[in-house]
Amino acid sequence: MNRTYELMFIVRPDMAEEDQDKLISALESAVTTSGGQMKNVERMGKRRLAYTVRKFHDGIYILLTVDGSGGLIHELERRLRVTEPVIKFLTVRIDEEQKRLDKIKAIRDARRKVSAAPAPAEASGEAPAVPA
């Protein structure tokens, strides 16, 4: 049962670029060995933390999008926990939310098509109307 997750984690600001690459590729190999798939890697760069974490005021944010099972996520979180430069992480499941958004989008598109075909005037009425 594969699900889509977003793994966001913060590494300490003085971590070298190569070390980040090493960490990411290590995580990626862990994903692929357990039958998952790394869909996207996004480095969000260095930014200020909203509060102090382990005496750091800044951190480098990295976002991974992962397809995989719950067991895989468990393993990834365990790895992040034991990796010393990682100061914080958060995993969020996103497939259900994505499904919901797609559904809403489909409904809206269908409605737009219906309202656009018979009367184009109705399409403008659908937008936030001016007060009467």
Added chain:
Amino acid sequence: MADETRPTATPRAETSSGSDRPSGGDRPERSERPDRGGRSFRPGGPGGGRGEGGPGGRKYFRRKKVCKFCVEKVEAINYKDIRLLAGFVAESGKIVPRRLTGVCTPHQRRLSSAIKQARNIALLPFAGRAS
């Protein structure tokens, strides 16, 4: 911006209620509640929606608050979108209640969980200003 908190025409509205003045519906006055943090949370949605209405009723009527997410059809409330979330967090770091922002219940629910996730990953503060 559109801060029309001038209490003009309110004393006269009571005395000359019998005259043929058009009821003061065309200039919506803001309610007197203090805005948290000086920010205006209300989107410029359609006005109107008086509770009591009519001259000689209450002095201040509230503009009907509308849910920003319903009006702008924003469905995705994501913890990464700090700029959006920061508009619903008070200066102290607290989540601003629905009765002040006008957000509808389903959206407030998503909003609050997104804010809590953002706090967890140090994008938003738990308390106080983002240092």
